[in-house]
Amino acid sequence: MSSPVYPLSGRPMQMGLLLKLPYVALERHLTRRLHELGFAELRPAHFAVFQSLMPQGSRLTELAETAGMTKQSMGYLVDYLEGHGYLRRVPDPLDQRAQLIRITQKSKKLDEAVETVLNELHDAWAGRIGRAKFNELRDLLGDLVNALRDTAGAPVHSRR
Amino acid sequence: MSSPVYPLSGRPMQMGLLLKLPYVALERHLTRRLHELGFAELRPAHFAVFQSLMPQGSRLTELAETAGMTKQSMGYLVDYLEGHGYLRRVPDPLDQRAQLIRITQKSKKLDEAVETVLNELHDAWAGRIGRAKFNELRDLLGDLVNALRDTAGAPVHSRR
Numbered sequence: 139m140s141s142p143v144y145p146l147s148g149r150p151m152q153m154g155l156l157l158k159l160p161y162v163a164l165e166r167h168l169t170r171r172l173h174e175l176g177f178a179e180l181r182p183a184h185f186a187v188f189q190s191l192m193p194q195g196s197r198l199t200e201l202a203e204t205a206g207m208t209k210q211s212m213g214y215l216v217d218y219l220e221g222h223g224y225l226r227r228v229p230d231p232l233d234q235r236a237q238l239i240r241i242t243q244k245s246k247k248l249d250e251a252v253e254t255v256l257n258e259l260h261d262a263w264a265g266r267i268g269r270a271k272f273n274e275l276r277d278l279l280g281d282l283v284n285a286l287r288d289t290a291g292a293p294v295h296s297r298r
Numbered sequence: 299m300s301s302p303v304y305p306l307s308g309r310p311m312q313m314g315l316l317l318k319l320p321y322v323a324l325e326r327h328l329t330r331r332l333h334e335l336g337f338a339e340l341r342p343a344h345f346a347v348f349q350s351l352m353p354q355g356s357r358l359t360e361l362a363e364t365a366g367m368t369k370q371s372m373g374y375l376v377d378y379l380e381g382h383g384y385l386r387r388v389p390d391p392l393d394q395r396a397q398l399i400r401i402t403q404k405s406k407k408l409d410e411a412v413e414t415v416l417n418e419l420h421d422a423w424a425g426r427i428g429r430a431k432f433n434e435l436r437d438l439l440g441d442l443v444n445a446l447r448d449t450a451g452a453p454v455h456s457r458r
Binding site for chain 2 (some may be wrong): 281
């Protein structure tokens with residue numbers, strides 16, 4: 139198959155859109171399937187919250203920084219998810235004036251559902267481009283993510 | 299290198315985050331470099347507009363649909379970019395009551411700058427994981443994007 143091109147310029151797509159288009163397709167599929175599975179309040183924007191949360195809980199500023207959003211925008215998403223029982227705020231044991239945002243039992247059920255749906259989607263994608271190519275793609279993306287994580291000045295999911 | 303894991307669950311990352319993390323890194327780098335090159339008004343959210351625009355112009359509803367955003371959110375981005383000279387609205391030749399959103403000369407200069415910056419970034423990424431692996435990754439992503447584009451019900455950048 140020939141390389142996909144940008145609609146506007148007709149030039150071959152660069153990595154930006156090559157990464158983004160499958161991600162957007164995945165997010166849409168995931169949202170639709172989660173609605174079917176009973177998690178009807180979730181919108182694609184909410185995934186950025188769960189993707190950024192640390193196991194011990196995270197401060198709002200950390201979530202915003204990791205997700206590349208303003209504190210105000212992240213606060214809006216967190217308020218929504220807290221209101222629907224997916225998150226709770228607890229005092230930070232390291233600083234009683236601060237709050238940590240943590241997942242709830244409902245979020246753990248959501249996490250299981252996400253895992254199931256993404257496994258289905260992986261199988262569907264492997265069916266389209268071939269299992270060997272799919273596995274190779276996943277490994278190469280893993281290498282890239284590891285390489286970018288090691289880059290000074292571009293930390294992702296750094297531990298506290 | 300071992301596979302990267304989700305911070306929250308410790309499970310191996312699925313395709314969602316494997317695609318998203320490099321994309322977010324790319325968007326941040328691109329925004330920073332574009333600011334240095336004189337396109338100081340641009341924020342990461344604006345890329346979704348240019349990525350969705352068709353050469354002959356696009357209607358607001360089409361842009362919103364392609365980008366997976368509400369019409370209101372897309373309208374906000376388009377207003378901002380029009381106010382800064384990157385876009386203009388013209389009557390749709392197919393329907394005088396409707397408007398098409400088109401790029402300007404300033405957007406064409408922006409497009410050249412984006413191409414330059416992304417080529418730099420591609421070289422940097424190829425330096426990290428190896429040129430052969432990088433080219434393989436780019437080809438496999440192209441195959442996946444083509445495969446998803448052919449999927450019924452998941453059109454990306456369909457022509458009018």
